[in-house]
Amino acid sequence: MVRAFVLLAPGGPADHTPCRVLYARTFGTPPGTAPGGPRHRLLRKEQLLVVARQVASQCQLLQSSLGRPSSPQLPQLPDESMSLQDAPGGLFQMPPGDPFPERVTVVWLSVLALAFTLVCEPQENLSLAEITLRRLAPRLLLSLRLLGPGADVLLGPDAIDGLLDRLLPHGQMLFLNERFLQAVDRDMGIKTCR
Numbered sequence: 001m002v003r004a005f006v007l008l009a010p011g012g013p014a015d016h017t018p019c020r021v022l023y024a025r026t027f028g029t030p031p032g033t034a035p036g037g038p039r040h041r042l043l044r045k046e047q048l049l050v051v052a053r054q055v056a057s058q059c060q061l062l063q064s065s066l067g068r069p070s071s072p073q074l075p076q077l078p079d080e081s082m083s084l085q086d087a088p089g090g091l092f093q094m095p096p097g098d099p100f101p102e103r104v105t106v107v108w109l110s111v112l113a114l115a116f117t118l119v120c121e122p123q124e125n126l127s128l129a130e131i132t133l134r135r136l137a138p139r140l141l142l143s144l145r146l147l148g149p150g151a152d153v154l155l156g157p158d159a160i161d162g163l164l165d166r167l168l169p170h171g172q173m174l175f176l177n178e179r180f181l182q183a184v185d186r187d188m189g190i191k192t193c194r
Contacts, residue, residue, distance in 0.1 A: 002171040004119040010056035019056035024048045027171025050099040055108045087111050109133040
């Protein structure tokens with residue numbers, strides 16, 4: 001099961017731009033925690049911020065190892081769906097208590113100046129998690145709007161919520177075939193390139 005989805009702007013070490021969580025959504029209640037209440041929401045926000053910082057660090061490390069400086073500048077967003085077959089990504093595990101009470105696996109994908117992240121239970125199918133991110137990311141990119149220079153984007157939260165509800169219902173990953181994805185694209189009014 002997926003514990004959370006996080007969309008972030010990793011920032012860059014060159015000008016010390018901090019990472020920013022642009023959108024986050026949690027699924028279910030972790031074992032040993034009581035749902036609801038402001039303290040619970042604050043704890044979840046802090047946990048997701050720790051994950052975001054770790055993903056930002058991984059993105060920057062990967063970019064520097066590839067010899068490409070990471071830039072907090074977001075290039076022009078695409079008007080049509082794009083293929084992310086070669087987009088860099090990775091995964092890592094976080095031990096119990098850092099920041100979640102149980103061990104979790106984090107799968108991330110870096111696209112343009114953004115990172116898409118799934119926080120999964122350790123027994124989750126990691127290949128399916130990566131495929132889900134690669135199918136989710138181009139559809140989510142279409143719901144972003146560039147506000148100006150830099151990584152300032154305007155999110156379409158209703159579109160993101162709708163996509164997550166369809167592609168990750170209640171945090172459950174689905175085996176997605178092309179016909180299903182085409183139906184989702186049609187229902188959501190997403191233009192895809194064929």
